[in-house]
Amino acid sequence: MTILVTGATGTVGRQVVEQLAKRGADVRALVRDPAKASVPAGVTVVQGDLLDVDSLRGAFSGVSTLFLLNAVVADEFTQGLIALNVARKARIERIVYLSVIHSDLYVNVPHFAGKFGVERMIEQMGFNATILRPAYFMSNDLAIKDVVFNYGVYPMPIGAKGLAMIDARDIGEIAAIELIRREQASGPLPLERINLVGPDRLRGADVAAIWTEVLGRAIAYGGDDTAAFEQNLRTFMPSWMAFDMRLMSERFLTEGMIPEAGDVERLTALLGRPLRSYRDFAAETAASA
Incomplete structure (x- = not known):
């Protein structure tokens, strides 16, 4: 019985692979370039791409459970649908899919809408699935740590509604727990969203206060200017992606990323330990700088 992990060398995927390997699972890691893949001992590496149907057919052969992760790319929705169709042809019935929190609320944000579409197809195609819906990744802020450290400003326009930011390591461990639960189940388990x-x-001010405490000097919140945020992003990413990120940040300001009642307690019970905090993340980041 084999668990296949897509996006196996990315921020979340490598955590999933590591956690599965720790638990003794038979893991197959799908990567674009096996020569560059670093995985734990015992993990099988297979070459493939979510738009290369032939490579997916080979990678999916003999797989019992699939961890499906699509990167934020222009053809993300197409990648997801191809993967689901190839999985069904390969008789894979058990899936853990990495979506995003409020995918059904942030309807104008392209990568949220794409993930919600994949969620709907998982339902329509009758997969036995866990759909994981993570909030904002703490590790996203590694991209702006130099601005925090060198200019004394936290520049992400996250607003005052609040984001329930999560550590990618917690995502990876929860995903591994769910994959093994489905893999080891004696029969089909119902579709579930977590x-x-x-x-x-x-809030923006809260994050700035955490950095102020950790660094021992004043860090200001940069404010809610999403247009300026888009322009800054365009210096190092495609314009369509920068606009996508701007649309997302605008929804941060109007809706936030708000947990439902019982979410934190459920995850704490699932992990058997407290969730990692943003302060822990900031302290680790400062210590490694």
Whole structure:
């Protein structure tokens, strides 16, 4: 019985692979370039791409459970649908899919809408699935740590509604737990959605205060200018992606990323330990700088 992990070398995928390997699972990691893949001992690496149907057919052969992760790319929705169709042809019935929290609420944000479409197809195609819906990744802020450290500003326009930011390591461990639960089940388990959130609901001012405490000097919140945010992003990513991120940040300001009642308690029970906090993340980041 084999669990296949897509996106196996990315921020979340590598955590999933590591956690599965720790638990003794038979893991197959799908990567674009096996020569560059670093995986734990015992993990099988297979070459493939979510738009290369032939490579997927080979990678999916003999797989019992699939972890499906699509990166934020222009053809993300197409990738997801191809993977689901190839999985069905390969008789894979058990899936854990990495979606995003509020995918059904942030309807104008392209990568949220794409993930919600994949969620709907998982339902329509009758897969036995867990749909994981993570909030904002703490590790996203690694991209702006130099601005925090060198200019004293936290520049992400996350607003005052609050984001329940989560550590990617917690996402990976929860995904591994769910994959093994489905893999080892004696029969089909019902479709389930799980919000993946951190322990705190953080506003822009809260995050700036955490960095102030950790660094021992004043860090200001940069404010809610999403147009300026888009322009800054365009210096290092495609314009369509920068616009997608701007649309997402605008929904941060109007809706936030709010857990449902019981989410934190459910995840804490699932992990058997507290969720990692943003303060822990900031302290680790500062210590490694």
